[in-house]
Amino acid sequence: MAAIKVTNLSKYWYQTKAVDGISFQVNKGEVFGFLGPNGAGKTTTIKILVGLTKPTNGDARVAGYDVIDDIRLVKQRIGVVPERSNLYDELTVTQNLRFVSKLYHVSAHGREEIIQELLDLFQLTEYKEKKFAKLSKGLKRRVVLAAALVHGPEILFLDEPTSGLDIMSARRLREIISDLSKHGVTIFLTTHYIEEADLLCDRIALLVKGKIIKIDTPEGLKKSLHNTPILKVRFQGEFDNAFLDSIQGETVSLLDGELSILSKDIHASLESLLRVAEEQNISLQNIETIKPTLEDAFLQLTGVSLDSMQVEKEGKL
Numbered sequence: 001m002a003a004i005k006v007t008n009l010s011k012y013w014y015q016t017k018a019v020d021g022i023s024f025q026v027n028k029g030e031v032f033g034f035l036g037p038n039g040a041g042k043t044t045t046i047k048i049l050v051g052l053t054k055p056t057n058g059d060a061r062v063a064g065y066d067v068i069d070d071i072r073l074v075k076q077r078i079g080v081v082p083e084r085s086n087l088y089d090e091l092t093v094t095q096n097l098r099f100v101s102k103l104y105h106v107s108a109h110g111r112e113e114i115i116q117e118l119l120d121l122f123q124l125t126e127y128k129e130k131k132f133a134k135l136s137k138g139l140k141r142r143v144v145l146a147a148a149l150v151h152g153p154e155i156l157f158l159d160e161p162t163s164g165l166d167i168m169s170a171r172r173l174r175e176i177i178s179d180l181s182k183h184g185v186t187i188f189l190t191t192h193y194i195e196e197a198d199l200l201c202d203r204i205a206l207l208v209k210g211k212i213i214k215i216d217t218p219e220g221l222k223k224s225l226h227n228t229p230i231l232k233v234r235f236q237g238e239f240d241n242a243f244l245d246s247i248q249g250e251t252v253s254l255l256d257g258e259l260s261i262l263s264k265d266i267h268a269s270l271e272s273l274l275r276v277a278e279e280q281n282i283s284l285q286n287i288e289t290i291k292p293t294l295e296d297a298f299l300q301l302t303g304v305s306l307d308s309m310q311v312e313k314e315g316k317l
Contacts, residue, residue, distance in 0.1 A: 001064050003028045003155050003186040004049065009058035011044050018044040020210035021058070026188060028154075031181050033197040034190040035298065036207035042190040043083070045207075046157050049188070050080050063154055076104070079148030083160040085140055089133035093124055093143050096132055097150055104151035118146040122176065138169025145176065155186040162196060174200060198294040208302045221297040231269060233259040234286040235277070243280055248272040260295075 004026035011019040019041040026032040034042045047053045049062055051071040060067045063077040087096045097115045106114065119125045122142040127135060132143060141161065148156060161177065162170035177200055181187055191197055197204050198218045205215045214221065231249075244252050248271075249263035263269035266289065277284055 001028075002026060002061075003030075003063065004032075004188065005059075005061045006045075006049075007059045009045070009048065009060055010056045011041075011048060011053070012056045017210050019048070019055070022207075022210070022212045024205055024212060024215060026186060027202075028186055029181065029184050030202040031177070031187045031189060031200050033201035033204040034188070034207055035192070035194065035197050035204050036302070037192065039209075040207040041210040042207060043159055046080075046159050046188070046190060050078060050157055051075060076151075077154045079151070079153035079156045081141075081145050081148045081156070081158045081161055083163055085132075085144050087132050087140075087144060087147060090131060092129050092131055093119070093135070094128045096143060097147055100147040101150045106151050114150060114152075118149060122146045123172075136169075138165050138172070141165060141169070141173055142176075145173070149180075153185070155188065156180065158187060158189045160191055161189070162191070162193065170196075194295045194298055204294075206298065206302055213302065218294050222294055230289065231259075231261040231263065231266065231273070232286075232288050233261070233273065233284060235259065236283040236285060243276055243282070246272060246276040 002025045004024075006025070007023050009019055009022050010017065022041075022045070024032075034045065036042055044053070048055050049060055049067060051067055051074060054068060062074045065071075065073045065077075067074055088099070091099065094115060097118060098111065101111050101115065116125075119128055122145065124139070124142060124146065127139060132140065135143065145158075145161070158177065162173050165173065174196065177187060177189070181200075187200075189197070189200060201218060203215060203217050204221060205212050206221075207213070244254065244259075247259075247261060247269060248265070249261040249269045251260070251262040253260050261269050261273070270287070273287075274284075276282075
C-alpha cells in the first residue's frame with residue numbers, strides 16, 4: 001500500500017486553479033519532493049493532504065485513508081511542519097512539546113521520556129526551559145519539527161523546512177530529515193531550493209501552475225538533458241536584458257553572476273555569445289562545458305527562471 005496516493009486532484013479558489021488535476025503516488029519510507037515556484041500549488045496540495053482544506057475534485061488517500069471521509073485517522077498518522085511556526089511564543093520548548101503531545105493523546109506514562117528523546121535528537125536540551133519567542137529561527141524550526149514527531153507519525157509533511165535559515169541551521173535540519181527517512185518515516189517535502197531537493201529526495205515532482213510536468217529521481221531528471229550541453233560563463237561588465245535575449249540556446253539564465261546556456265547547438269550558442277559580448281564590451285573571464293545539474297533540468301523542463309523564483313521567495317519572506 002502506498003503511503004500517499006493522489007488521483008486527478010484539483011483545487012479551485014474562485015476562478016483560479018491552484019491545483020489542476022494532479023496524480024502521483026508516494027511510496028512508504030521515501031522522501032518525495034514537490035519542487036516549483038511560488039504559486040505552483042505546493043502548499044495547497046499539502047493543505048488538502050493534511051485536512052486543512054477540501055479538494056474541488058479528485059481523490060487523495062494518506063496512510064490508506066481518505067482525506068475527507070477519514071481525516072481523523074489521517075491526522076493520527078501524520079506530522080506537519082508548516083512554513084510558518086504553529087507553536088506558542090509564551091511557552092517554553094518543553095511546554096510546547098508537552099502541549100502538543102497531549103493534543104495527540106500521547107500516553108502520560110511515556111510522554112516525558114519521548115519529549116527528552118526529541119530534545120536530545122534535535123540538540124535542544126540546553127534550551128528546554130527557554131520560551132519559544134526567544135529562540136533563533138533555526139532553533140524554532142527544530143522545535144516545530146520535534147513537535148511534529150512527538151506522536152510518532154508514519155508520514156511527515158514538510159513545507160519549506162529550511163526557508164530563511166542560515167547555512168549551518170539548514171544543514172543540521174537536512175541531516176535530521178535524512179536520518180528520519182533512514183528510520184522509515186515517509187517524508188513529503190516542498191521546497192524551492194533545488195540543491196536541497198537533490199540532496200534529500202528519492203523522487204521529485206516538478207510542479208508549475210498547478211500541474212505536474214514530470215516525476216523522476218534527481219538523476220533521472222538530470223539524464224533527461226544528457227544530449228543538451230551546458231555552457232557556464234563568468235564575465236565582467238554591465239549589460240541589459242537584450243544581452244541575454246541575443247544569445248542562442250534553449251534556456252539562457254543568470255544566477256549569482258554566472259551565465260548558464262543550455263543548447264543543442266553549442267557552436268551556434270558560443271558564436272552568438274562572443275558576438276554579443278564584443279558588441280556590448282563585456283569581458284568573458286571563463287567559459288566551460290559541464291554536465292547538466294538538477295538546476296539545469298528544472299530550467300529546461302519548467303521554463304521558470306531560478307533567479308526570479310528566488311526573488312519571489314525573498315519577497316514572500
